[in-house]
Amino acid sequence: MRANGITDRNLSLFVERVTRAQEDERLRISRELHDTTIQSLIMVLHQMERYLTNNHELNITHMRFLLNIQDSIKTILQEVRHFSQNLRPSIIDHLGLLPAIEFLLQSLESSSTVATILNIEGQSRPLNKETELVVFRIVQEALNNVKRHSEANLVEVTIIFAAEGIQFTIEDNGKGMGGSSNILDFMQRGKLGLAGMSERAKLLGGDMKVISSAGKGTVIKICIPENPTPNL
Numbered sequence: 716m717r718a719n720g721i722t723d724r725n726l727s728l729f730v731e732r733v734t735r736a737q738e739d740e741r742l743r744i745s746r747e748l749h750d751t752t753i754q755s756l757i758m759v760l761h762q763m764e765r766y767l768t769n770n771h772e773l774n775i776t777h778m779r780f781l782l783n784i785q786d787s788i789k790t791i792l793q794e795v796r797h798f799s800q801n802l803r804p805s806i807i808d809h810l811g812l813l814p815a816i817e818f819l820l821q822s823l824e825s826s827s828t829v830a831t832i833l834n835i836e837g838q839s840r841p842l843n844k845e846t847e848l849v850v851f852r853i854v855q856e857a858l859n860n861v862k863r864h865s866e867a868n869l870v871e872v873t874i875i876f877a878a879e880g881i882q883f884t885i886e887d888n889g890k891g892m893g894g895s896s897n898i899l900d901f902m903q904r905g906k907l908g909l910a911g912m913s914e915r916a917k918l919l920g921g922d923m924k925v926i927s928s929a930g931k932g933t934v935i936k937i938c939i940p941e942n943p944t945p946n947l
């Protein structure tokens with residue numbers, strides 16, 4: 716029982732519900748984006764293309780102006796696709812977990828100054844899709860934290876496929892967590908990232924450890940049993 720009367724079990728149930736609701740909502744928004752915004756942008760692009768091919772008599776200034784708008788629409792389309800991909804990464808459905816994690820690491824490298832290393836040990840094997848999505852979310856949040864809080868210049872993700880289960884380690888060389896690294900304390904201050912990661916690991920029948928101290932970087936270690944069926 717915590718000082719304010721909230722039990723750890725209640726907190727755990729609460730985070731589990733939030734986690735599930737978040738996943739449903741992300742799926743819904745990603746579908747909306749795909750079915751409406753992305754389709755509308757594609758339609759505008761096609762209209763522009765048709766207009767440009769049918770109007771060769773346009774003077775060079777007008778032509779350049781329209782080509783610039785066309786380029787901007789292509790960039791927006793790419794950004795929205797990227798955003799939608801992050802919400803419900805179809806890369807998992809098409810290519811599996813490892814390419815999806817590579818995608819996260821590339822995104823981190825291209826949007827920050829953090830270099831990344833991916834190590835795979837043991838014989839890699841596909842997990843069921845829901846499990847892969849849960850693991851993807853954990854790694855995604857861990858890397859978000861590295862980007863936002865760590866001041867690291869290197870993060871190393873190691874995935875060990877062992878007979879009894881799979882272990883994921885995300886280790887950065889940043890400033891580490893000063894003071895407490897207790898997830899419940901963070902939760903009480905409205906910080907839900909680490910709690911969500913831990914809860915997701917539990918949904919897979921596994922667990923998560925945070926090893927961190929000031930000046931010594933942060934290590935997140937998640938162990939999940941072989942081929943668990945997530946409780947989502």
Ligand SMILES: Nc1ncnc2c1ncn2[C@@H]1O[C@H](COP(=O)(O)OP(=O)(O)OP(=O)(O)O)[C@@H](O)[C@H]1O
Pocket residue numbers: 860861863864865866887889890891892901905906907908909910933
């Ligand atoms: N890799 C890291 N390096 C240094 N500090 C970290 C790292 N990851 C987490 N932290 C610290 O732990 C705190 C809790 O992280 P958590 O993900 O739970 O919350 P948050 O990122 O602050 O907010 P959010 O709810 O948006 O995730 C952070 O505010 C930060 O101080």
Ligand SMILES: [Mg+2]
Pocket residue numbers: 856859860907908909
């Ligand atoms: Mg966070």
